[in-house]
Amino acid sequence: MAADALLVQSATYLGAAVVSVPIAERLGLGSVLGYLVAGVMVGPAVLGLVSGAEDVMHVAEFGVVMMLFLVGLELQPSKLWAMRGAVFGLGGAQVVATAAAVALAAVAAGLGLAPAFAVGLILAMSSTAMVLQALAEKGLLKSPAGETSFAVLLFQDIAVIPILAVMPLLAPGGGGGDHGAGAHADGGTLVDGLPGWAAALLVLAAVGVIVLGGRLVMRPLFMAMARLRMREIFTATALLLVAGTALIMESVGLSPALGAFLAGVVLADSEFRHEIETDIAPFKGLLLGLFFIAVGAGIQIDLILARPLAVAAIVLAVVAIKAAVLYAIARSARLNRSDALLTAIALSQIGEFAFVLIGFASQNRILAGDLAALLTASVALSMLTTPILLILFERFASGAETADDRPADAIDERNRVIIAGFGRVGQIVGRLLIGRGVPVTVLEHDAEQLEALRRFGFKLYYGDARRHDLLEAAGAAEAALLVVATDDKETTTEIVETARRNFPGLKIVARAYDRPHAYEVEEAGADRVVRETFEGGIEMATESLRVLGVPAFEANRLGRIFRRHDIETMDVLRVVRKTGDRDAYGLAFRQRREMLSSVLTRDVQTVPGTDDSGWDAETLRRESRGEG
Amino acid sequence: MPHKILLLFAHPSIRRSRVNRALLDAASAVAGVTVHDLYETYPDFAIDVDREQRLLLDHDAIVCQHPLFWYSAPAIVREWQDLVLEHGWAYGRHGRALEGKTWMQAVSTGGREGAYREDGLNRYSIDELLRPFEATAHLCHMVWQRPFVVHATHVAEAAEIDAAADAFRARLVALRDGSPVRVVV
Ligand SMILES: Cc1cc2nc3c(=O)[nH]c(=O)nc-3n(C[C@H](O)[C@H](O)[C@H](O)COP(=O)(O)O)c2cc1C
Numbered sequence: 001m002a003a004d005a006l007l008v009q010s011a012t013y014l015g016a017a018v019v020s021v022p023i024a025e026r027l028g029l030g031s032v033l034g035y036l037v038a039g040v041m042v043g044p045a046v047l048g049l050v051s052g053a054e055d056v057m058h059v060a061e062f063g064v065v066m067m068l069f070l071v072g073l074e075l076q077p078s079k080l081w082a083m084r085g086a087v088f089g090l091g092g093a094q095v096v097a098t099a100a101a102v103a104l105a106a107v108a109a110g111l112g113l114a115p116a117f118a119v120g121l122i123l124a125m126s127s128t129a130m131v132l133q134a135l136a137e138k139g140l141l142k143s144p145a146g147e148t149s150f151a152v153l154l155f156q157d158i159a160v161i162p163i164l165a166v167m168p169l170l171a172p173g174g175g176g177g178d179h180g181a182g183a184h185a186d187g188g189t190l191v192d193g194l195p196g197w198a199a200a201l202l203v204l205a206a207v208g209v210i211v212l213g214g215r216l217v218m219r220p221l222f223m224a225m226a227r228l229r230m231r232e233i234f235t236a237t238a239l240l241l242v243a244g245t246a247l248i249m250e251s252v253g254l255s256p257a258l259g260a261f262l263a264g265v266v267l268a269d270s271e272f273r274h275e276i277e278t279d280i281a282p283f284k285g286l287l288l289g290l291f292f293i294a295v296g297a298g299i300q301i302d303l304i305l306a307r308p309l310a311v312a313a314i315v316l317a318v319v320a321i322k323a324a325v326l327y328a329i330a331r332s333a334r335l336n337r338s339d340a341l342l343t344a345i346a347l348s349q350i351g352e353f354a355f356v357l358i359g360f361a362s363q364n365r366i367l368a369g370d371l372a373a374l375l376t377a378s379v380a381l382s383m384l385t386t387p388i389l390l391i392l393f394e395r396f397a398s399g400a401e402t403a404d405d406r407p408a409d410a411i412d413e414r415n416r417v418i419i420a421g422f423g424r425v426g427q428i429v430g431r432l433l434i435g436r437g438v439p440v441t442v443l444e445h446d447a448e449q450l451e452a453l454r455r456f457g458f459k460l461y462y463g464d465a466r467r468h469d470l471l472e473a474a475g476a477a478e479a480a481l482l483v484v485a486t487d488d489k490e491t492t493t494e495i496v497e498t499a500r501r502n503f504p505g506l507k508i509v510a511r512a513y514d515r516p517h518a519y520e521v522e523e524a525g526a527d528r529v530v531r532e533t534f535e536g537g538i539e540m541a542t543e544s545l546r547v548l549g550v551p552a553f554e555a556n557r558l559g560r561i562f563r564r565h566d567i568e569t570m571d572v573l574r575v576v577r578k579t580g581d582r583d584a585y586g587l588a589f590r591q592r593r594e595m596l597s598s599v600l601t602r603d604v605q606t607v608p609g610t611d612d613s614g615w616d617a618e619t620l621r622r623e624s625r626g627e628g
Numbered sequence: 629m630p631h632k633i634l635l636l637f638a639h640p641s642i643r644r645s646r647v648n649r650a651l652l653d654a655a656s657a658v659a660g661v662t663v664h665d666l667y668e669t670y671p672d673f674a675i676d677v678d679r680e681q682r683l684l685l686d687h688d689a690i691v692c693q694h695p696l697f698w699y700s701a702p703a704i705v706r707e708w709q710d711l712v713l714e715h716g717w718a719y720g721r722h723g724r725a726l727e728g729k730t731w732m733q734a735v736s737t738g739g740r741e742g743a744y745r746e747d748g749l750n751r752y753s754i755d756e757l758l759r760p761f762e763a764t765a766h767l768c769h770m771v772w773q774r775p776f777v778v779h780a781t782h783v784a785e786a787a788e789i790d791a792a793a794d795a796f797r798a799r800l801v802a803l804r805d806g807s808p809v810r811v812v813v
Contacts, residue, residue, distance in 0.1 A: 551667065554671075
């Protein structure tokens with residue numbers, strides 16, 4: 001292909017992304033929708049700037065592979081092992097139930113049994129790329145909904161293999177297809193034509209190569225590359241790892257994404273994890289973008305326009321069925337209503353694997369040509385529905401009430417101290433007070449944190465401390481002290497405000513993020529404010545001095561002097577800050593900094609040079625030698 | 629059996645010390661002496677009482693070395709006394725944990741020996757000024773030793789400091805190998 005054509009193609013895709021994604025972000029629609037729309041715009045239906053979206057698609061699929069590699073990097077093997085129940089339980093239930101429900105619907109719509117079954121399996125798949133990207137953008141990957149979604153997606157990725165194996169059996173002739181398991185890679189694969197046991201062995205060997213290779217080869221290799229101190233070669237190594245893994249997996253007919261995921265997990269506890277992550281992330285982002293654009297460009301607008309009702313019916317029915325099944329499964333996994341709904345919506349589209357499976361099914365003459373085309377259009381269109389549904393969800397369903405539909409726990413104790421927020425800071429406060437025999441009532445709003453801490457034997461109550469009725473229920477009216485140790489700035493300020501307004505007699509000690517936030521929390525009514533990193537920073541400075549050879553007591557005292565000086569600085573700046581004069585603030589800040597050095601260089605122990613002292617002074621010493 | 633000596637050392641700015649550092653170096657070289665630097669161990673004054681008491685029990689003689697500050701010891705020595713010498717442990721009807729151990733003060737003074745006389749600038753002798761420590765040792769059933777004193781640190785030349793260090797080493801060795809400690813009743 002002429003290099004020009006490649007350039008034109010790249011420019012078109014990049015241009016489309018650069019124009020539409022920022023707009024979509026601005027409108028709060030998320031990048032995925034932006035890319036999809038960009039794809040539609042440059043696609044054959046509208047501007048017709050690109051053709052051959054399938055080729056691009058093939059390259060772009062590598063973005064999905066990278067994404068799973070990155071996901072794997074985040075997941076230590078032990079964590080993955082801990083997820084096995086969710087993966088096989090929830091994922092298995094989702095695939096089986098969805099496939100059955102869709103197949104039933106297809107039969108009702110007049111399809112034969114075998115094709116209906118195939119359609120069910122195909123449409124049960126969700127889009128890993130879409131879901132993970134959308135959830136990551138919203139910071140929800142680690143939320144209950146995010147983790148449930150991930151478990152289900154992981155199972156689907158694994159399930160593709162047996163599905164590909166089963167597919168030929170559904171062909172009209174029964175087992176008529178001449179492909180072995182996993183022929184979705186375009187060329188033949190190594191396992192083609194092998195007896196079952198040999199194929200299985202080969203697959204196991206491939207997985208073994210990835211796991212052992214990751215441990216024994218890749219780590220030393222990364223180490224060597226890091227020593228070279230050539231950034232781009234390190235990046236190249238990381239990319240090579242992903243590409244190589246994908247190749248190995250593809251050659252034995254497994255999902256390359258799954259292989260990359262595995263490679264990621266193997267490297268998850270390596271010391272280079274963060275390096276690799278930051279190196280690969282931009283490639284992943286771009287390729288995924290490309291992927292979504294390709295999906296957008298591939299939407300067959302003409303087909304949709306020709307049979308709008310049929311397409312709409314398929315999309316709506318499938319999305320509704322998938323969402324309903326997922327909601328039921330998520331609820332059965334004890335997610336609250338809001339999280340379950342989010343999971344259901346997130347996974348309600350049909351995934352990119354469907355493209356592959358549809359192609360495979362029509363090769364095997366399971367699906368008639370026009371049905372396959374109809375389905376392909378529906379798949380792409382269904383991907384368009386997810387970002388929109390997610391926006392609707394955020395607007396209407398995830399409001400304060402629903403996100404919090406888990407009711408606050410009933411609080412059956414009355415203590416003099418209430419701690420709001422039991423994270424890193426709150427726990428220290430709590431442990432110290434409890435250790436000293438001061439009973440505390442602890443409020444925590446993060447359900448997971450809550451469970452984890454309960455397992456450690458802490459007694460905590462679930463609830464949002466911003467709400468005055470919860471504080472009331474915790475006994476704020478009679479308590480002596482409220483410790484606000486939440487880590488979110490706004491939350492902390494809100495809690496302090498609410499508490500001050502409603503319980504004037506309560507003393508409040510609050511955690512602040514930094515100096516400006518400390519002032520904010522003071523103004524909100526806290527009696528004492530502690531900047532969360534302040535003491536830690538001083539301790540680091542003290543330890544640094546010690547490493548430099550300063551004796552412990554002296555270093556410690558310097559730390560304490562700094563501490564006092566900085567707290568005084570807060571007082572000085574508070575006054576200046578009230579005037580709102582920025583220049584004056586800056587000046588005052590610089591003056592305080594100058595002062596600091598004179599305060600810190602003052603001697604730790606000085607003796608006044610009284611001349612007639614009965615004892616020593618440095619001055620006296622010189623004096624007695626006749627130098628003074 | 630040689631006595632085990634615990635050297636409680638207190639100097640808040642060791643980097644500027646001339647005399648006490650020399651004494652400390654000499655002491656560290658004496659076998660059987662455990663050097664315990666209070667300011668270095670407790671820069672925040674959060675003295676670990678259990679640990680200190682265990683250390684005391686593990687040794688036969690305690691030497692408390694410090695520069696004379698305001699006719700007394702640097703602050704951490706006082707903090708140490710207040711917290712470690714607990715009632716019911718070190719003194720009181722049942723407090724006999726330290727019974728029979730030796731206590732010796734090793735101090736350096738800026739002032740000359742002549743200044744520590746009735747007619748001198750400081751009006752009292754070192755022995756008199758150290759009475760609170762002597763009384764403390766007595767209350768805790770310990771045997772008080774004549775203090776080791778280095779005077780006139782501000783005019784001390786290197787040779788004098790060396791001599792002081794040698795003398796200190798000799799005192800410690802004598803304390804270590806000396807006759808069994810008399811038990812007071
Ligand atoms: C805060 C302070 C108080 C002192 N008080 C006395 C004192 O009461 N009598 C005295 O003779 N020397 C006094 N000195 C002098 C010290 O005893 C003298 O500097 C020390 O013994 C020197 O020992 P070094 O070289 O180990 O620091 C004092 C020194 C300081 C810093």
